[in-house]
Amino acid sequence: MAGIKDVAAHAGVSVATVSRVLNDSPRVSAETREKVVTAMRALHYTPNGVARSLRTEATRTLGLIIGDILNPFFAAMARAVEDEARAAGYTVVIGNADERPEQQDHYVRTLLEQRVDGLLICPTAEATPLVEDCVRYGSPLVFLDRTLPGMDVPAVRADGTAAIHDLVRHIQRLGHRRVAFISGPELLSTGRERTRAFLDAMRECGLDVRDEYLEAGDFQAASGRAIAARFLDLPEPPEVIFAGDNLMALGALDEIRARGLRIPDDVALASFDDVAWFVHLDPPITAITQPAEELGRRAVRVLLERVERRPVESVVLPARLVIRRSCGETES
Amino acid sequence: MAGIKDVAAHAGVSVATVSRVLNDSPRVSAETREKVVTAMRALHYTPNGVARSLRTEATRTLGLIIGDILNPFFAAMARAVEDEARAAGYTVVIGNADERPEQQDHYVRTLLEQRVDGLLICPTAEATPLVEDCVRYGSPLVFLDRTLPGMDVPAVRADGTAAIHDLVRHIQRLGHRRVAFISGPELLSTGRERTRAFLDAMRECGLDVRDEYLEAGDFQAASGRAIAARFLDLPEPPEVIFAGDNLMALGALDEIRARGLRIPDDVALASFDDVAWFVHLDPPITAITQPAEELGRRAVRVLLERVERRPVESVVLPARLVIRRSCGETES
DNA sequence: GTCGATCATGTAATCGTTTCCATACACTCC
DNA sequence: GGAGTGTATGGAAACGATTACATGATCGAC
Numbered sequence: 001m002a003g004i005k006d007v008a009a010h011a012g013v014s015v016a017t018v019s020r021v022l023n024d025s026p027r028v029s030a031e032t033r034e035k036v037v038t039a040m041r042a043l044h045y046t047p048n049g050v051a052r053s054l055r056t057e058a059t060r061t062l063g064l065i066i067g068d069i070l071n072p073f074f075a076a077m078a079r080a081v082e083d084e085a086r087a088a089g090y091t092v093v094i095g096n097a098d099e100r101p102e103q104q105d106h107y108v109r110t111l112l113e114q115r116v117d118g119l120l121i122c123p124t125a126e127a128t129p130l131v132e133d134c135v136r137y138g139s140p141l142v143f144l145d146r147t148l149p150g151m152d153v154p155a156v157r158a159d160g161t162a163a164i165h166d167l168v169r170h171i172q173r174l175g176h177r178r179v180a181f182i183s184g185p186e187l188l189s190t191g192r193e194r195t196r197a198f199l200d201a202m203r204e205c206g207l208d209v210r211d212e213y214l215e216a217g218d219f220q221a222a223s224g225r226a227i228a229a230r231f232l233d234l235p236e237p238p239e240v241i242f243a244g245d246n247l248m249a250l251g252a253l254d255e256i257r258a259r260g261l262r263i264p265d266d267v268a269l270a271s272f273d274d275v276a277w278f279v280h281l282d283p284p285i286t287a288i289t290q291p292a293e294e295l296g297r298r299a300v301r302v303l304l305e306r307v308e309r310r311p312v313e314s315v316v317l318p319a320r321l322v323i324r325r326s327c328g329e330t331e332s
Numbered sequence: 333m334a335g336i337k338d339v340a341a342h343a344g345v346s347v348a349t350v351s352r353v354l355n356d357s358p359r360v361s362a363e364t365r366e367k368v369v370t371a372m373r374a375l376h377y378t379p380n381g382v383a384r385s386l387r388t389e390a391t392r393t394l395g396l397i398i399g400d401i402l403n404p405f406f407a408a409m410a411r412a413v414e415d416e417a418r419a420a421g422y423t424v425v426i427g428n429a430d431e432r433p434e435q436q437d438h439y440v441r442t443l444l445e446q447r448v449d450g451l452l453i454c455p456t457a458e459a460t461p462l463v464e465d466c467v468r469y470g471s472p473l474v475f476l477d478r479t480l481p482g483m484d485v486p487a488v489r490a491d492g493t494a495a496i497h498d499l500v501r502h503i504q505r506l507g508h509r510r511v512a513f514i515s516g517p518e519l520l521s522t523g524r525e526r527t528r529a530f531l532d533a534m535r536e537c538g539l540d541v542r543d544e545y546l547e548a549g550d551f552q553a554a555s556g557r558a559i560a561a562r563f564l565d566l567p568e569p570p571e572v573i574f575a576g577d578n579l580m581a582l583g584a585l586d587e588i589r590a591r592g593l594r595i596p597d598d599v600a601l602a603s604f605d606d607v608a609w610f611v612h613l614d615p616p617i618t619a620i621t622q623p624a625e626e627l628g629r630r631a632v633r634v635l636l637e638r639v640e641r642r643p644v645e646s647v648v649l650p651a652r653l654v655i656r657r658s659c660g661e662t663e664s
Numbered sequence: 665g666t667c668g669a670t671c672a673t674g675t676a677a678t679c680g681t682t683t684c685c686a687t688a689c690a691c692t693c694c
Numbered sequence: 695g696g697a698g699t700g701t702a703t704g705g706a707a708a709c710g711a712t713t714a715c716a717t718g719a720t721c722g723a724c
Contacts, residue, residue: 013704014703014704014705015704016705016706017702017703017704020702027701027703028702028703029701029703032702053709054709054711055708055709056709057709
């Protein structure tokens with residue numbers, strides 16, 4: 001494959017000049033530039049980004065490690081990250097951690113070796129030694145969606161607390177008392193935060209939460225289904241099932257449908273995370289929507305600030321309750 | 333950041349030896365290896381993949397250019413590509429072409445500059461000059477999901493012809509006569525193939541297709557909705573709407589729901605592409621399912637063969653009809 | 665005791681860029 | 695006409711790894 005030397009030879013100039021044309025430096029005369037460009041065309045020259053990166057110590061690449069690209073929430077975030085990065089002249093390498101710390105570490109290692117300019121991580125579970133090293137030795141790092149307690153890393157995330165309070169009030173107003181929650185993993189900041197908000201909101205509304213109405217899943221559909229099944233098998237099943245993310249809501253829905261139960265008469269359903277098709281279900285599902293695109297975009301902006309070693313601050317955006325009909329009709 | 337020289341100095345050996353340890357060459361004594369490993373740990377050494385790639389002319393990276401990561405079909409394919417690539421020791425860079433040729437070209441260019449070892453493309457519309465150059469100058473290229481006519485590039489795709497015939501027969505057996513098709517873009521091989529299969533199947537079943545029952549969308553939800561609206565506004569609207577992909581089916585569904593029409597009594601609906609939540613709709617949507625994961629995995633395998641300059645063949649996998657209830661009850 | 669084989673290790677060239685510095689030439693100004 | 699100021703260009707040293715080749719040690723066989 002033709003390199004800069006071939007172009008230089010073909011155009012009868014030095015490699016330095018070709019390089020200047022490549023980086024459109026002003027210190028090149030019009031005719032010379034013309035000659036060089038012609039030579040590039042003739043040879044089908046494609047600049048070697050690897051060599052350039054080696055020399056400039058910058059790859060113009062960002063790494064993004066997410067839980068699962070099949071989860072529409074992450075997909076939307078990934079998409080936004082990509083768009084914003086491209087607009088800033090960066091490429092994004094996406095790694096699917098599949099919620100497994102060792103796979104997350106695999107990607108952290110790989111991306112570090114590839115010398116990405118910055119890293120966006122949706123951390124799975126607790127901090128691994130590798131991630132700790134990253135922050136200690138100063139790789140530009142930003143957490144997305146989730147945080148890791150006690151780590152001095154800027155984070156861009158949504159806060160669902162207020163929306164969960166709204167949801168519980170909505171449920172209470174509809175006359176429900178027995179509310180069960182399929183929470184996320186205790187190890188994830190989002191899992192903890194949503195559980196805490198749920199508990200607080202219930203107390204505030206004067207509803208009590210039985211132990212058997214609170215169980216933690218793993219943010220995947222299968223666990224949502226299994227937990228919903230256990231809730232429904234209880235001697236006194238809950239009137240409402242609130243799922244901690246959209247996949248577990250899908251799982252719960254599977255179970256409810258499989259039993260031929262009606263929503264909301266037999267059991268009401270609500271979900272943290274909204275997805276496009278909730279609105280098409282009968283009844284449409286009441287959900288809490290997170291600003292996934294905005295999170296992705298802001299995360300890139302914060303990360304690029306960090307890359308340029310400017311001081312940055314964490315970003316918290318509010319999630320918002322979208323009332324539909326899966327918890328009952330509002331008597332407006 | 334510590335480099336191989338620092339490690340060599342710290343361990344009291346030459347850089348060559350460190351490199352040998354890095355690539356676990358057998359020509360290094362146990363003690364020396366030990367010393368080197370210790371030095372690496374002490375210095376938090378992370379090998380520089382950029383330098384390695386420059387020297388070895390291989391990045392162990394694959395590029396994947398898809399239409400839209402938000403489309404669950406592409407997301408599933410991307411996920412499978414990633415898994416298979418990781419298993420083979422490769423990283424994947426995903427580019428979202430957003431069905432725009434110029435954005436596709438942007439990614440082709442970028443990925444070529446980054447010297448990916450191979451490129452997987454779901455081509456948007458017709459061949460661009462850039463893509464033509466790729467095949468002419470021999471970058472390892474494999475088409476995924478779609479093909480480009482007259483280009484000598486191996487492709488991994490699904491064939492929906494048989495499934496579409498099955499669908500039309502199913503529809504006919506249920507007594508419907510007036511079937512409308514929201515086709516994909518004429519420029520995409522998948523669009524053309526599905527339209528042709530639909531027309532053939534209709535003829536074979538003795539049903540005729542009115543001009544006003546055939547309109548091309550762009551594989552995005554909005555076009556599906558608009559076209560469905562035009563179908564339903566016709567003096568004699570169709571009994572069945574068949575959408576050429578899942579997003580246009582979603583759009584059509586939006587429109588049907590907005591008009592308060594019942595499925596399948598007022599209008600039946602079927603979709604090319606199956607997605608997880610179709611089963612939860614009332615009624616569940618009859619759809620044609622493509623083996624997205626299998627496509628992704630096979631594509632990586634074919635591409636890696638090409639990377640190693642072994643001869644490869646295109647792969648065609650069948651799509652399959654999944655009968656649910658959105659076209660009417662089967663009187664079994 | 666010498667020769668050749670085998671093994672561990674080191675030296676230095678190389679990959680394709682960028683960029684610092686030097687140089688050569690053309691002006692302008694006194 | 696020579697000093698000073700730009701401007702376009704070239705030469706060559708990085709960047710951090712890999713690897714062909716060289717070297718020196720050890721060892722067994724004769």
